Amino acid sequence: MTVSRQEEVRRTNINIFLKAEGAGDHPPPNYPPSHDSPEKNGVIAKLKGDFPNVKSIHCLAHRLELAVHDSLKSVSGCNHFEMFISKLYSLFHQSHKTARLLQEAANDLNIEILKIGQVFTIRWVASSFNTVRAVWKSFSALAKHFKTESGDQSHSDSVRKKYTGLLKYLTNASFLCDLACMKDVLRELQSLSLKLQRRDTTLVDSHRYIQQTIEILTAMKMQGGKSTAKAQQSILAGLFKGVSVIGERTGKINSPQFYQAVVDNLTARLPSDDLVQFLRPLEKSSWPQKREELVLFGETEVHKMAKILGEPTREAIKDFREFKLQGTQEGETLKRLLIASKTYLATDCERGFSAVNDMDRKSRNRLRAKSLSSLLFVDINGPPLEIFDPTPFVTSWVNAGHRLSTSWVTGRKTQGSQRKPLWSIF
Incomplete structure (x- = not known):
């Protein structure tokens, strides 16, 4: 051009x-x-x-992401937590068999398995919270799966040792403290992120939401969150979701320091x-x-x-x-x-990128640019399915001379009528 x-x-x-x-x-x-x-x-x-x-x-939703990443870099122990979650993600996304065995373990315990994704990547902080919540809710299923696989003699020694190490790290009280701390912080940041991404949020609203989150995190720094309190009770009892937890009662992540780092970075990035x-x-x-x-x-x-x-x-x-x-x-x-006075965020652009990834996937890689553009326009700007009326579009399609998908039978024609005299033999 x-x-x-x-x-x-x-x-x-x-x-x-x-x-x-x-x-x-x-x-x-x-x-x-x-x-x-x-x-x-x-x-x-x-x-x-x-x-x-x-x-x-700068886009306020992205300011929040930058604040979270700066906080993670400044607090020691966060990298160990990220590495373990990344191992879980790789383990259950590279092998369908492993994912199926985890689902079987969850079915035996009558719990629902949530999708374990990645944390603190290019996705919004809400995605990181969903991953941490999935590990929290699937804790007993993960422990049972790791214990079963670590004792399976059909695996090699290296595979059994890998599962033994994962089980040991998962059931350590230190990891449970870190998991609870991350869950409490990310829950508040997820709520803030979703508010900032709303199209009707103004700059004044954003400032108020960020200031409110700072006050909440400052209070939680001293008192702790709900998940932290539950984790501490479970560590004292030596049992969390039916799984024995042992080890140090303090996490590798310094919780007050992490809370303060998030508060400082949010304050620095206020409008x-x-x-x-x-x-x-x-x-x-x-x-x-x-x-x-x-x-x-x-x-x-x-x-x-x-x-x-x-x-x-x-x-x-x-x-x-x-x-x-x-x-x-x-x-x-x-x-x-x-x-x-309106403030426009980049979240709509991010939604467009996500829509492109959903549309232009491997199974639909032959879409032309014009067709992809039309699909994206409908996906981004179209009404929800519950209020969409397809009747006018179907009628115009049929009136234009097109045939319904059910107006002809696909595949080869059967030769049953020609072979009918032979059926008496059978």
């Missing part, structure tokens, strides 16, 4: 976006986030060339306080309750925003007063300010 063609496509996309959002000539000052922000060729640099007032914010305070008056939840305090509340910020975006400041103040004091609908000027 030539440079002129790239510029044409870029300008077309900007115009389409502005028209769809009703933002006139002003894009949202927080649009768009970028995983990386090259100084000259990045998305932000290109937009700032056209709109100097654009404010760039700018100045920008949050700038946008806060547009959020009804931040308005004061007393009317005398509400009368002039937020007018300074609205005036500044309107001036930055080139909107008539007096019209903006007038619309804002009627909106907050009279409860009327937003005026046209205020509506443009509200649109411009």
Whole structure:
């Protein structure tokens, strides 16, 4: 693609976006986030060339991921936990037989096996929590499977020793403490991640969610979480989910240090306080309750925003007063300010990448680009199946001259009618 063609496509996309959002000539000052922000060729640099007032914010959901990874690097013992979970993932995903034997062990114990994935990879932190929860719930099944395989004489000595080592590490009280600590922390971070990924989450909401999570983790640093308390009780009893646990009562991961590392990294990656305070008056939840305090509340910020975006400041103040004091609908000027205050995350892009991986898999590798694009459009933008009505599309397909899939019999025609005289012999 030539440079002129790239510029044409870029300008077309900007115009389409502005028209769809009703933002006139002003894009949202927080649009768009970028995983990386090259100084000259990045998305932000290109937009700032056209709109100097654009404010760039790194995707908050990715800020959370970076905070978690920085915390893991700064606390010793986390690497041992990651290595063991990776061994479990490799063990049960490289061999269908091993996965089947684990399922049989779970069936004997009447428990449900959850999928054991990887932890702290390029996936969202919610995926790491699902993996840790799967190991927690499948603890007894894993122990039974490892014990059975370690005593199976049909295996070689090296295989039996591998299962013996896995069983010893799994049933160590130290690992149980680490597992409980990770489960408590990741549960809170999963909740935060899902909130940040919601399309209706604003920058002010994100700041509030992150601040609330920091307060919760700070309290849990001193008191511990539910899973940690349950693990400590089980270690004192010497039994967890019917499995004997032995060894040290403290984990290899320093729990208070890990909690503090997560809190510090989240605090360091909070959105700018100045920008949050700038946008806060547009959020009804931040308005004061007393009317005398509400009368002039937020007018300074609205005036500044309107001036930055080139909107008539007096019209903006007038619309804002009627909106907050009279409860009327937003005026046209205020509506443009509200649109411009939106924050756009990169999670939709990530959902698109996941949809591509689901569509363009090995069993469907002959899809053409046009067909793949159409499937992705329906998958990303289409309604849920429970409210989708396929009747108009099926009717138009049939009316176009196409045949139903059940209108003919596939395969070779039977020769039964020709061989009927021979059947009397049998």
